[in-house]
Amino acid sequence: MSGIENYKKCTGVVTENPWASLRKFTNARIALGRAGVSLPTKHLLDFQLAHARAKDAVYSPLSLDSLLPQFAKQAWPSPPLVLHSRAQNRAQYLQRPDYGRRLDGESRRQIQAHMSQHPDTRSADLAIVIADGLSATGIMKNAAIFLEYLGLLLKDSQPSWSLAPLCIVQQGRVAAGDEVAELLQAKCLLMLIGERPGLSSPDSMGAYLTWAPKVGVSDAQRNCISNIRAEGIQWRDAAAKAFYLLTEARHRELSGVALKDRSVNGLTEIEGGSVGIPQSI
Amino acid sequence: MAANSGVYRYQLGATSYRFNSLADLMAKASPLRSGDQLAGLAAETAEERVVAQMCLAEVPLKRFLNEALVPYDSDEVTRLIIDEHDTNAFAPISHLCVGDFRDWLLSDVAGPKMLSQVRRGITPEMAAAVSKIMRNQDLILVAKKCRVKTAFRSTIGLTGHLSTRLQPNHPTDDLSGIAASILDGLLYANGDAVIGINPATDNVAQSCRLLHMMNELIENYAIPTQSCVLTHVTNTLEAIENNAPVDLVFQSIGGTQATNESFGFNLSTLAEAQQAALSLKRGTVGNNVMYFETGQGSALSANAHYGVDQQTCEARAYAVARHFDPLLVNTVVGFIGPEYLYDGKQITRAGLEDHFCGKLLGLPMGCDVCYTNHAEADQNDMDTLLTLLSVAGCSFIMGIPGSDDIMLNYQTTSFHDAMYVRRVLELRPAPEFEQWLQDSEILLNDKFHLNAAVPQRFSPEISRLENK
Numbered sequence: 001m002s003g004i005e006n007y008k009k010c011t012g013v014v015t016e017n018p019w020a021s022l023r024k025f026t027n028a029r030i031a032l033g034r035a036g037v038s039l040p041t042k043h044l045l046d047f048q049l050a051h052a053r054a055k056d057a058v059y060s061p062l063s064l065d066s067l068l069p070q071f072a073k074q075a076w077p078s079p080p081l082v083l084h085s086r087a088q089n090r091a092q093y094l095q096r097p098d099y100g101r102r103l104d105g106e107s108r109r110q111i112q113a114h115m116s117q118h119p120d121t122r123s124a125d126l127a128i129v130i131a132d133g134l135s136a137t138g139i140m141k142n143a144a145i146f147l148e149y150l151g152l153l154l155k156d157s158q159p160s161w162s163l164a165p166l167c168i169v170q171q172g173r174v175a176a177g178d179e180v181a182e183l184l185q186a187k188c189l190l191m192l193i194g195e196r197p198g199l200s201s202p203d204s205m206g207a208y209l210t211w212a213p214k215v216g217v218s219d220a221q222r223n224c225i226s227n228i229r230a231e232g233i234q235w236r237d238a239a240a241k242a243f244y245l246l247t248e249a250r251h252r253e254l255s256g257v258a259l260k261d262r263s264v265n266g267l268t269e270i271e272g273g274s275v276g277i278p279q280s281i
Numbered sequence: 282m283a284a285n286s287g288v289y290r291y292q293l294g295a296t297s298y299r300f301n302s303l304a305d306l307m308a309k310a311s312p313l314r315s316g317d318q319l320a321g322l323a324a325e326t327a328e329e330r331v332v333a334q335m336c337l338a339e340v341p342l343k344r345f346l347n348e349a350l351v352p353y354d355s356d357e358v359t360r361l362i363i364d365e366h367d368t369n370a371f372a373p374i375s376h377l378c379v380g381d382f383r384d385w386l387l388s389d390v391a392g393p394k395m396l397s398q399v400r401r402g403i404t405p406e407m408a409a410a411v412s413k414i415m416r417n418q419d420l421i422l423v424a425k426k427c428r429v430k431t432a433f434r435s436t437i438g439l440t441g442h443l444s445t446r447l448q449p450n451h452p453t454d455d456l457s458g459i460a461a462s463i464l465d466g467l468l469y470a471n472g473d474a475v476i477g478i479n480p481a482t483d484n485v486a487q488s489c490r491l492l493h494m495m496n497e498l499i500e501n502y503a504i505p506t507q508s509c510v511l512t513h514v515t516n517t518l519e520a521i522e523n524n525a526p527v528d529l530v531f532q533s534i535g536g537t538q539a540t541n542e543s544f545g546f547n548l549s550t551l552a553e554a555q556q557a558a559l560s561l562k563r564g565t566v567g568n569n570v571m572y573f574e575t576g577q578g579s580a581l582s583a584n585a586h587y588g589v590d591q592q593t594c595e596a597r598a599y600a601v602a603r604h605f606d607p608l609l610v611n612t613v614v615g616f617i618g619p620e621y622l623y624d625g626k627q628i629t630r631a632g633l634e635d636h637f638c639g640k641l642l643g644l645p646m647g648c649d650v651c652y653t654n655h656a657e658a659d660q661n662d663m664d665t666l667l668t669l670l671s672v673a674g675c676s677f678i679m680g681i682p683g684s685d686d687i688m689l690n691y692q693t694t695s696f697h698d699a700m701y702v703r704r705v706l707e708l709r710p711a712p713e714f715e716q717w718l719q720d721s722e723i724l725l726n727d728k729f730h731l732n733a734a735v736p737q738r739f740s741p742e743i744s745r746l747e748n749k
């Protein structure tokens with residue numbers, strides 16, 4: 001934790017609020033008390049710490065050194081392909097969403113080379129693509145363990161799922177997965193991406209499913225599971241939900257609004273997260 | 282009418298500058314922001330920007346009536362702007378060019394009464410154009426001279442007053458959690474503009490549940506304020522049909538027809554909703570029943586900007602708002618993210634521009650002084666904008682527990698922030714609400730000090746909640 005616990009409160013100048021017990025109903029920052037009419041030091045610093053963590057999450061890069069060995073233990077057809085979007089750095093990524101949605105030339109060539117060397121991975125049922133998005137922390141903490149659970153479900157599935165090589169896109173947005181999956185000629189895309197950090201959730205991952213992915217598909221054609229993290233939707237539950245969506249998408253050969261409409265009751269039962277059509281990505 | 286036909290040229294020393302259209306000139310004259318760069322509309326150099334401003338300063342105001350930035354035939358917002366333009370109101374300023382208009386606005390000729398008289402003669406494009414050549418202090422000074430008063434159960438916008446929207450959002454719409462945040466806010470003297478919830482689950486049944494809950498609270502405590510669930514206008518219409526206690530109709534609006542279509546409504550939808558809300562006759566001191574939210578970048582985000590810069594698109598949204606006599610218009614300035622407003626400097630500028638343009642056009646303009654975690658902004662930037670807007674006479678701001686919206690995942694102004702700015706600038710809540718705060722013993726007699734104890738009448742509610 002922080003130095004906040006060590007902060008010694010000077011009695012008498014801070015007016016406490018006696019309704020702190022209501023915090024059991026909400027994580028909102030209620031009953032903070034006040035110094036005059038202002039925020040007491042303890043809560044000021046508490047907030048600054050949360051904001052600092054969220055900022056760090058936005059600017060922390062993907063650590064491939066610790067991420068790749070985690071996937072090496074899993075049953076993927078080949079080592080992951082490490083790719084990069086057209087956004088050269090974080091500042092550009094933040095200001096130019098269009099760059100983050102497309103692969104750079106080298107990454108396209110890399111996929112094409114892989115395809116000609118491994119023609120057997122062509123036209124796979126499923127491509128799984130991982131991108132840092134707005135929180136590499138979200139990927140570092142959630143991607144491998146989520147995929148471990150999903151891998152178990154895919155392995156036992158009938159009919160079976162053929163898998164494209166796992167791909168990792170640095171400085172990537174959701175739509176970057178479309179280009180990857182199109183080049184891989186995959187039927188379906190599952191995109192795992194670090195979500196915009198909130199003050200209390202710097203480490204959240206989202207999963208976006210797109211049937212028939214190609215450059216330019218609209219966001220309405222996607223289904224989304226958000227808030228995948230230890231304190232949000234648990235990895236096992238999220239994997240089960242993703243597997244359910246994948247199965248339905250393959251069966252009906254579609255994704256997005258139409259898929260959501262039929263299964264909405266089953267999907268909204270998840271505690272602590274939301275499943276549906278993304279508003280803006 | 283010639284749309285985007287005129288080419289503008291400006292000679293500066295040996296260099297000749299060319300701007301392809303009025304829209305191009307407006308965009309290049311805009312103070313730097315990431316959204317215009319993303320759209321490929323921004324000036325390429327700092328010099329080009331200032332030259333565009335010099336060129337724009339020479340454009341007669343009348344030009345904006347003859348040269349539509351968004352085609353009249355294909356856009357109902359343009360038609361609204363042109364068809365509703367009041368020639369008589371325009372008369373005192375009709376001879377001015379944009380640069381002279383700035384001088385006129387700053388001059389002593391343009392007092393509060395004169396500014397009210399000309400307001401219906403000013404189009405959003407004129408307001409946007411002049412704002413582009415105004416400094417921050419100009420935007421503050423002129424906005425402060427604009428008087429806009431609206432009312433429902435409380436009166437918003439009186440000189441020397443600053444109201445707050447109490448925003449008790451909860452990630453699962455838990456009623457006890459929402460009630461806890463509302464109580465927290467009321468006990469911090471917030472909530473006189475509206476108690477407004479962004480629902481996590483956006484459907485009619487949920488909206489009705491939240492409306493009934495807030496209505497009960499407002500009635501039990503006889504609070505002179507209004508409630509609102511910020512759901513889609515068509516949901517609110519259905520809620521009214523289901524006899525839910527609807528005070529205000531909410532809708533996010535943009536400055537082009539195509540933007541609004543992407544939000545799923547058009548002007549006739551809003552007209553229908555306004556009539557439905559008016560028919561309920563729930564206001565006590567006024568009949569302004571609409572609550573609109575806006576924000577620079579929405580037209581670009583919807584790919585519906587017609588090559589018009591984001592600040593001008595934003596000002597055009599105010600023409601939509603103005604048509605429906607809203608109680609509140611809120612520019613949610615930093616919510617959209619750094620691809621539209623990159624940092625604290627851009628957010629601050631945009632907040633002041635929006636407030637100025639809104640007030641000049643006669644809107645009860647408030648501001649969600651806010652940022653997301655991926656923008657280059659922090660609490661200090663928000664303190665600065667909050668203070669500047671309050672000096673400018675901003676009608677209302679948000680109030681939320683500890684600045685942290687746990688549902689929408691962004692940071693806005695807190696209950697404490699409202700108390701801070703009221704105290705340093707001696708601003709007071711809406712008069713009806715202030716009276717209630719004193720009667721309820723939340724505020725002490727000097728109006729800027731909170732009661733250190735929980736007023737007796739709120740103890741039962743806190744106990745009731747605690748024991749749930």
